[in-house]
Amino acid sequence: MKADFWHKRWEAGQTGFHQRKPNAHLVDHVQTLNLPKGARIFLPLCGKTHDIAWLMAQGYHVIGAELSALAIEQLFNELGVTPDTTDLGKLKRLSADSVEIYVGDVFDLTQDTLGHIDATYDRAALVALPSNMRTQYAAHLAKITNIAPQLLVTVQYDQSVMNGPPFAITADEVHTLYDNIYTLERLAHDDAEGGLKGHPATEEVWLLRQ
Numbered sequence: 001m002k003a004d005f006w007h008k009r010w011e012a013g014q015t016g017f018h019q020r021k022p023n024a025h026l027v028d029h030v031q032t033l034n035l036p037k038g039a040r041i042f043l044p045l046c047g048k049t050h051d052i053a054w055l056m057a058q059g060y061h062v063i064g065a066e067l068s069a070l071a072i073e074q075l076f077n078e079l080g081v082t083p084d085t086t087d088l089g090k091l092k093r094l095s096a097d098s099v100e101i102y103v104g105d106v107f108d109l110t111q112d113t114l115g116h117i118d119a120t121y122d123r124a125a126l127v128a129l130p131s132n133m134r135t136q137y138a139a140h141l142a143k144i145t146n147i148a149p150q151l152l153v154t155v156q157y158d159q160s161v162m163n164g165p166p167f168a169i170t171a172d173e174v175h176t177l178y179d180n181i182y183t184l185e186r187l188a189h190d191d192a193e194g195g196l197k198g199h200p201a202t203e204e205v206w207l208l209r210q
């Protein structure tokens with residue numbers, strides 16, 4: 001997916017991936033990350049997800065990365081806070097209270113810029129990327145977070161009946177992407193409520209730890 005694809009989606013309000021409430025898998029499984037209050041959680045490709053506000057309310061510090069400045073403008077409006085903006089060249093950092101968002105391409109984000117990360121939460125990020133970007137993304141994510149533990153939500157459906165995003169990611173692919181970096185535990189494998197765009201689908205939740 002090119003950046004333009006996502007900018008157009010946000011400009012047109014075609015954001016069917018945006019959920020109206022915190023993700024149920026996050027709520028059910030965040031405790032498996034065993035994080036103390038104040039821990040720094042990274043959300044790659046974060047959009048304006050309500051998971052951000054929910055994690056902040058649990059006492060965590062949330063760090064996000066998102067291409068769309070429009071999405072992040074809407075996020076801060078909905079959070080009801082005015083962020084401070086820092087220009088970092090290819091990226092901008094918008095921060096307020098216990099949230100900071102890097103606006104730009106996640107591949108331009110470095111470990112130095114991001115700082116210490118206690119855990120990563122990936123919902124609709126890996127699955128938003130076409131297969132030719134996923135290997136690079138998985139390695140980049142592990143690198144910039146210094147192999148922080150990760151809660152990962154994936155979706156599976158018959159890829160021949162529909163194009164992504166979201167792209168179907170099999171358990172085998174999760175192993176191929178991450179076995180060389182993490183120990184993997186599949187925490188859940190559930191039918192996706194209502195399917196995906198009219199097609200049966202399942203969701204999996206993975207815990208990735210060193």
Ligand SMILES: C[S@@+](CC[C@H](N)C(=O)[O-])C[C@H]1O[C@@H](n2cnc3c(N)ncnc32)[C@H](O)[C@@H]1O
Nearest residue numbers: 006017045046047049066067105106123124128
């Ligand atoms: C499917 S949405 C998921 C958003 C969010 N995780 C959620 O659960 O609602 C994928 C998001 O990734 C953003 N995105 C796509 N490619 C990106 C990239 N290379 N760097 C940063 N953000 C990107 C898009 O603008 C979009 O908001």
